[in-house]
Amino acid sequence: MADDSRNIRQGVINRQGAIESYAAIGDSFTEGVGDPGPDGTFFGWADRLAVILADQLPDPESAQGGTAAAHGHFRYANLAVRGRLLDQIVEEQVPRAKQLAPDLVSFCAGGNDIIRPGTDPDDVAERFERAVAELSRSVGTVMVTTGFDTRGVPVLRHLRGKIATYTAHVRSIADRYDCPVLDLWSLRSVQDRRAWDGDRLHLSPEGHTRVALRAAQVLGLDVPADPDQEWPPQAHRGTLEVRRDDIHWAREYLVPWIGRRLRGESSGDHVEAKRPDLLPL
Numbered sequence: 333m334a335d336d337s338r339n340i341r342q343g344v345i346n347r348q349g350a351i352e353s354y355a356a357i358g359d360s361f362t363e364g365v366g367d368p369g370p371d372g373t374f375f376g377w378a379d380r381l382a383v384i385l386a387d388q389l390p391d392p393e394s395a396q397g398g399t400a401a402a403h404g405h406f407r408y409a410n411l412a413v414r415g416r417l418l419d420q421i422v423e424e425q426v427p428r429a430k431q432l433a434p435d436l437v438s439f440c441a442g443g444n445d446i447i448r449p450g451t452d453p454d455d456v457a458e459r460f461e462r463a464v465a466e467l468s469r470s471v472g473t474v475m476v477t478t479g480f481d482t483r484g485v486p487v488l489r490h491l492r493g494k495i496a497t498y499t500a501h502v503r504s505i506a507d508r509y510d511c512p513v514l515d516l517w518s519l520r521s522v523q524d525r526r527a528w529d530g531d532r533l534h535l536s537p538e539g540h541t542r543v544a545l546r547a548a549q550v551l552g553l554d555v556p557a558d559p560d561q562e563w564p565p566q567a568h569r570g571t572l573e574v575r576r577d578d579i580h581w582a583r584e585y586l587v588p589w590i591g592r593r594l595r596g597e598s599s600g601d602h603v604e605a606k607r608p609d610l611l612p613l
Contacts, residue, residue, distance in 0.1 A: 351472075351473075352435055353407040353432075354381070354382055355436070356409070358425075360414035361477075362438065363410065364377065365414050365529075366531070367535065367540040375537075377543035379408075380540060380541060381438075385436075389405050407434070408613055409609055410605065411605045413425075414599045415599040422441075429470075430471065433471055436551075440477035440514075441463070453501065456498060468509050473512065476502055477502070486532060514547050514550055515546075516543065519560060522535070527539035542560075
C-alpha cells in the first residue's frame with residue numbers, strides 16, 4: 333500500500349506540465365545545513381532538486397537542447413533559514429512564496445517545534461494545515477515533507493513517537509490538499525549514520541543527495557541512482573571508538589546546542605535567506 337500511495341502522487345510534471353520555477357521554504361534541513369558548497373554557503377537537497385528539475389526542461393532556443401539553456405529557463409528560490417519555527421516560517425517565508433507564485437513549493441516545517449519540550453504535535457499540525465491551505469491557493473503544487481524515523485539518532489530517539497504522530501498528520505493533510513509527499517520516514521538509506529553530519533542533527537552531503545533523488549522520484553522524474561540503494565560495507569567500530577565519538581559529539585555539538593536553548597538563542601539569528609528571489613541557476 334505504501335508504494336501505491338506514493339505512485340498516486342507521482343507524475344506532477346506529467347499532469348501539470350514541466351516545472352519551470354521552484355521555491356523551497358523551511359528550516360535548516362531545506363537551507364542545506366550539513367552540505368557546504370565551495371564558497372561556504374550550504375547547498376542541500378533542495379538545491380540539488382532544483383538542478384534535477386532544471387535538467388528536465390528542453391532548450392527553448394534550439395531543438396538540439398542544452399543544459400545551460402535549460403538552466404537559464406528554470407528559476408529557483410530558497411527561502412529557508414536554519415532554526416526557524418513553524419510560525420516564523422509562516423510569517424516570513426509563506427507570504428514571499430505566495431508573491432513569487434512558482435510552479436512548485438516544497439514546504440517542510442514543524443520539526444523544530446516538535447523537538448521542543450512540551451509541544452503538542454496535534455496543535456503544530458493544525459497550524460501547518462492552515463499554511464498548506466494558504467499556499468495551495470497561490471502556487472502550482474505544494475510538496476510537503478514528513479519527519480525522519482529517528483530510531484537510530486541518539487539525540488532524537490526518545491522523540492520518535494511524537495515525530496511519528498506529526499508525520500501521520502502531514503500525510504493526512506497531503507491527502508486533503510492533493511499534495512505530493514516527500515516521505516522521509518520510509519527512506520531507509522538515511523538510517524545509516526553516514527547519511528548524517530557530525531552534529532547528528534543534520535544530513536551529510538550524501539544524505540542530502542539521497543533526499544533530493546527521492547524528491548525527484550515523488551515528482552515523477554527519472555533519477556540517475558536509487559536513493560535507497562545500500563551503503564558500501566564499512567569496518568566494524570569498537571566500543572572504545574564509539575564512546576570516543578560520543579564524547580566528541582557531546583562537547584562539540586550537544587553542549588553548545590543546550591546552551592543556545594537556555595539563552596533563548598537560535599542558530600538562525602541574524603541569518604537571511606540565501607536565495608530570496610526566483611533566479612536562474
